[in-house]
Amino acid sequence: MSKPIDQLKFDDKGLIPIIVQDIANGQVLMMAWMNREAVQKTLETGKVHTYSRSRGRLALKGESSGHFQLVREVRADCDRDVLLFKCEQVVAACHEGYRSCFYLQYDPASGVWKTVESKVFDPDAVYQKLK
């Protein structure tokens, strides 16, 4: 029988888009990409690992901030070419300090993207330690 990972469809770059959702309240936290190794690592460790396209390597989400995503449920879509991870989010998903990366809301009246969430941590303080 084929392994669960072999039943997924990766794109021509060997990647699959993934969505992370807060299992506590259903908030969509972020969208990212995984390669085969990232899927494998995530399933093995129970912590979201992504493939960073900008850095060209596997990355443990929260590796520098400690803001891990603890996987509680893994879903695949009908085409098996997207994954949805329902997670416990430690502190926040977004490196900008917001709980979710989707903190910009389109305002049809003014035609602008407005920040509609509040920061839950200070990115300067958290990432300062690393410099």
Place this chain on the structure above:
Amino acid sequence: MSKPIDQLKFDDKGLIPIIVQDIANGQVLMMAWMNREAVQKTLETGKVHTYSRSRGRLALKGESSGHFQLVREVRADCDRDVLLFKCEQVVAACHEGYRSCFYLQYDPASGVWKTVESKVFDPDAVYQKLK
């Protein structure tokens, strides 16, 4: 001032990944892609339009089934390269008959993807009419 659409980042194929979430209960319904035209049409009409990569054209979600996605809120992420649409979903998002495309759940014990949702419509009956 630049238009809201000009503040989004499209990939090298001119596409942006989008997530559709049920505004009623937070369920993630599907992931798809939009080009500039699809974003424009979606903002103008209030109904999700996608760019179908397989058909190579703009597609109104629900155009054949009547299962439209009525946009109630539009979010962008921190990098402005992913969009999140909170929608009222008519009937169901998935062409397989499920409310959400994410009806497969990974079962760590058996190592298989299991269907964990029930169909809410009969795809044969709905799409039959079109043949």
